[in-house]
Amino acid sequence: MWVQKELTLKPKNRGFHLVTEEVMQQLPEIRQFSVGLCHILLQHTSASLTINENADPTVRMDFESHFNRTVRENEPYYQHDYEGSDDMPAHLKSSLLGCTLTLPITRGRLNLGTWQGIYLCEHRNHGGARRIVITLQGE
Numbered sequence: 554m555w556v557q558k559e560l561t562l563k564p565k566n567r568g569f570h571l572v573t574e575e576v577m578q579q580l581p582e583i584r585q586f587s588v589g590l591c592h593i594l595l596q597h598t599s600a601s602l603t604i605n606e607n608a609d610p611t612v613r614m615d616f617e618s619h620f621n622r623t624v625r626e627n628e629p630y631y632q633h634d635y636e637g638s639d640d641m642p643a644h645l646k647s648s649l650l651g652c653t654l655t656l657p658i659t660r661g662r663l664n665l666g667t668w669q670g671i672y673l674c675e676h677r678n679h680g681g682a683r684r685i686v687i688t689l690q691g692e
Contacts, residue, residue, distance in 0.1 A: 554589075556582045556689040564682050565675045567639070569605075569613035573670040577663070580687060584661040589691015591663060593654045596684040599643035599677050601650035607670030616674070620646050643676030650674055658691055 560579045562572055576593070577583070583591065595602050606612035624645045626638040633641045654671065657664040673683060 554585065554690075554692055556585075558582070558687055560685050560687060562673055562683045562685065564680065565673060567617070567675050567678050567680070569616040570673045570675060571607055571613070571670045572673045573607065573663075573665075576671060576685070576687070580689075583658060583663070583689060586658045586689060586691040587660060589658040589689060591654075591656045591658050592688040592690070593656070593671070594686045594688075595652040595673075596686060597652065597680075598647055599640060600680055600683055601647045601652055601674040601676065602654050602685075603650050603672045603674060604654065604656075604665070604669050605672055606668055607665075608668055613672065616672075620649075620674075620676075624649070637678070639676070639678050643680075646674065646676045658689065 558580070560576065562575060593602060605616070621642075624642045626642050628641075631641045633644070675683075
């Protein structure tokens with residue numbers, strides 16, 4: 554069986570946001586699958602997706618601090634700068650982390666580890682709502 558749908562995530566401030574529940578609330582179809590895969594594509598080039606700690610919010614704050622130090626704004630060699638000082642670093646961060654996830658489905662739920670959750674990594678100061686395409690495959 555295959556299911557594909559587009560979802561919209563609410564606008565978030567710049568930072569790393571736990572969105573597992575927001576995604577699952579919009580994906581009741583997953584309950585039809587006893588085993589399978591869930592592929593998630595974020596349809597944007599200035600945000601990203603990753604899996605990490607779902608319990609302690611300081612992990613997400615540390616991610617934001619680290620990436621802002623690693624990929625700085627206003628570098629003199631940036632040529633793509635007409636959309637704001639946060640835009641080119643957002644593209645770089647998106648490429649480093651990626652915009653897709655493939656996760657196992659077991660008994661109608663994502664089979665994540667106890668402390669794992671889906672992060673939307675918003676790299677723009679004002680990124681707006683974000684679109685994702687979810688493809689479920691399995692039985």
